[in-house]
Amino acid sequence: AQKITQTQPGMFVQEKEAVTLDCTYDTSDPSYGLFWYKQPSSGEMIFLIYQGSYDQQNATEGRYSLNFQKARKSANLVISASQLGDSAMYFCAMRESKSGFQKLVFGTGTRLLVSP
Amino acid sequence: GAVVSQHPSRVICKSGTSVKIECRSLDFQATTMFWYRQFPKQSLMLMATSNEGSKATYEQGVEKDKFLINHASLTLSTLTVTSAHPEDSSFYICSASGGPGPASVEQFFGPGTRLTVL
Numbered sequence: 001a002q003k004i005t006q007t008q009p010g011m012f013v014q015e016k017e018a019v020t021l022d023c024t025y026d027t028s029d030p031s032y033g034l035f036w037y038k039q040p041s042s043g044e045m046i047f048l049i050y051q052g053s054y055d056q057q058n059a060t061e062g063r064y065s066l067n068f069q070k071a072r073k074s075a076n077l078v079i080s081a082s083q084l085g086d087s088a089m090y091f092c093a094m095r096e097s098k099s100g101f102q103k104l105v106f107g108t109g110t111r112l113l114v115s116p
Numbered sequence: 117g118a119v120v121s122q123h124p125s126r127v128i129c130k131s132g133t134s135v136k137i138e139c140r141s142l143d144f145q146a147t148t149m150f151w152y153r154q155f156p157k158q159s160l161m162l163m164a165t166s167n168e169g170s171k172a173t174y175e176q177g178v179e180k181d182k183f184l185i186n187h188a189s190l191t192l193s194t195l196t197v198t199s200a201h202p203e204d205s206s207f208y209i210c211s212a213s214g215g216p217g218p219a220s221v222e223q224f225f226g227p228g229t230r231l232t233v234l
Binding site for chain 2: 037042043044045046047050091102103104105106107108109
């Protein structure tokens with residue numbers, strides 16, 4: 001079974017609007033971490049936001065917030081006030097304690113296109 | 117934040133030759149480094165995990181004799197693609213952990229190396 005599922009291969013949003021990128025995960029480990037990375041066309045992986053499985057509150061980092069619904073095993077990324085520079089691939093990833101919190105497993109990604 | 121560099125950023129080689137890619141943590145000591153491969157329009161797939169001073173742990177399906185990983189110091193790991201073939205053409209990305217902040221939380225990624233085998 002896929003550990004990380006991103007069902008949206010592509011998303012379109014207009015500048016200044018908010019967009020939600022979906023991510024569901026599968027794990028039996030009670031302790032895990034969830035990440036979102038942005039990959040622009042240049043290729044580098046840019047860390048956006050992190051959510052620990054025991055964190056009580058949803059993570060926020062500037063315009064990025066993570067809608068963490070533990071019971072549904074979802075960790076959707078919300079980007080508010082989209083900017084043209086947000087156009088990129090976005091990857092959701094998970095790290096489990098059983099791997100010593102080392103191994104990151106990535107989803108297939110969502111390509112976001114922000115239009116003027 | 118922590119900086120990880122990769123060299124070269126792009127390499128083109130002939131089939132049958134070996135290519136070495138370096139991954140360096142510039143401002144922190146990386147106890148663990150990771151090597152990923154990303155084919156066009158696909159996700160990152162972990163190839164191997166290396167801890168300084170010990171042998172790398174390879175993921176299932178990754179040939180350790182073809183992809184040689186050396187993590188000789190806390191700031192340098194190398195990936196050597198031996199006897200490269202066109203199907204090895206890919207984007208190779210390293211990451212490192214053990215940097216500033218909660219070390220258990222974040223991996224810092226290098227900018228990647230695009231390998232093209234002719």
